Amino acid sequence: MINIDRKDLNIMKIRMIDYDNKMGQCELFVTREPNQHEHLYLRNGSEVVVLNIYQFVRNTKDNFAEEPDFVAIVQYQENGNPALTDLRKEESQAVLDWFNNPESGLLGGSNEEL
Structure with missing residues (x-):
């Protein structure tokens, strides 16, 4: 089995937290940090607006693959x-x-x- 680090592919993991608590949390992968007020489209057609984005700071390499690079507070949009x-x-x-x-x-x- 080949083990590829997502950092080698320039892919970042974002944990999205729903501001209105309608959809809960989910994680996705992106190739760049999203900007505040940017609209993101998910694969299921949902649209979210990034309200705030925070970089996740690590002090160890343990569980590196499981932890997100960023945490985003998002608000789901109705129409998508x-x-x-x-x-x-x-x-x-x-x-x-x-x-x-x-x-x-x-x-x-x-x-x-x-």
């Missing part, structure tokens, strides 16, 4: 990125339509394999 959110909704709806289709056999108890 329409290009990403619409695609996600379409995919979810297609799965629901397939699952709820009586001809698929999922609701009728047949032995159809998924």
Whole structure:
């Protein structure tokens, strides 16, 4: 197994903390430090605004890979990125339509394999 340090790839880890406490915390990787008031788009289509960003200071190399480089206080935006959110909704709806289709056999108890 090859062990690659994320510092060798110039990738930084950010722990995002939701200002309104609606979404909780999540972590993501970026190639540069985000700026205050910058908008970030997540892979699920959500949009966040960086309210404050703090650099995480370490005094040891223990658990280096698990600790974030930055902690950001963010606020989630309602609309997000329409290009990403619409695609996600379409995919979810297609799965629901397939699952709820009586001809698929999922609701009728047949032995159809998924």
